[in-house]
Amino acid sequence: MRLYDYHRSSAAYRVRIALNLKGLPYEHAGVNLLEGGDREPAYRALNPQGLVPALADDGRLLTQSLAICEYLEETHPRPPLLPADPVGRARVRALALLVACDIHPLNNLRVLGYLTGRLGVAEEAKLEWYRHWILEGFAALERLLEESPDTATFCHGDRPTLADLCLVPQVYNARRFDCDLKPFPNITRIDATCRTLPAFHAARPEAQPDAG
């Protein structure tokens, strides 16, 4: 498998963790989003959206981090990234989607570029925007974690799931942008626990070949 990757892409970070947790080796192919690697014709020909991550497996190119993780789950079920029962699976997917749909898309490079470029938003207001969506999303996520008896060592039970794969990269981003994480004790506890695991540790942005 070959992963089209950018070390700071938090969607790619999710897939790196999934591949590591499942013990699947992969080849790294860097797409430098900051230097326009996503707009290069060769990459666009392969992946029309130009986003990362994309995973080449068996002659097919798979896109969208959560679709890739579900694919890995179906093709390499052990260890599982989702619990066995439908209600638990729905909870894990909802926690993952809270990050993937309600926080992360608003803070993408392309969105921040539109704000400061076309809309002329000042740097400080851009940072406020960034933090606003993290804090709003984390407030909901924290409450969902706090109130559920299913929250344990990880977001759901005692092994990492798709929800933790989304949580850790989002906390990484929150730290990079100096968000105050004190109001989120469950989130920060789970993040710290995850980061002690080799699969998460090896997936961190600083450890990637394109981290420079």
Added chain:
Amino acid sequence: MRLYDYHRSSAAYRVRIALNLKGLPYEHAGVNLLEGGDREPAYRALNPQGLVPALADDGRLLTQSLAICEYLEETHPRPPLLPADPVGRARVRALALLVACDIHPLNNLRVLGYLTGRLGVAEEAKLEWYRHWILEGFAALERLLEESPDTATFCHGDRPTLADLCLVPQVYNARRFDCDLKPFPNITRIDATCRTLPAFHAARPEAQPDAG
């Protein structure tokens, strides 16, 4: 089952189509997003994020439209919303997530409210923002549909899938905001075909009890 719903929420629209396709009756509970129904303490107590849709089933509240659809797929497999093979499932999920992560979150009411409120963005620039993300996402979606031999009557093969459930509500939004859809012949063809099906027709915003 009880669906917490708002007729114009395109995430809720997806779940309405899924319930209809699977022939599952449900009770409608209106949450008026325009009038602050999402901030009402009673609804927030039930659903901390305050978003719609949420589905109450068997004493549990499920959130996030795609997690709800996957839950319905697992608990009521017929007719399927996903193909049987992992590569096909990954393609359908990727098309769905392209809409659900890369287009829709940027055009939510809460985001538009932040733009015009806190950032003081003018009405015309807000509309441009709205159309920009639809057109950028649809350009990628159209190419993925155009280039794949799996595209047929619907986004993937000859029966509606999770991808069509996301496509139709997004096209509805695009029309409401006067996006030019001529560059997207596959998208508009599939949308028109879907809307002839009773499950899609009954799920349209105008047909909902809270449409007023």
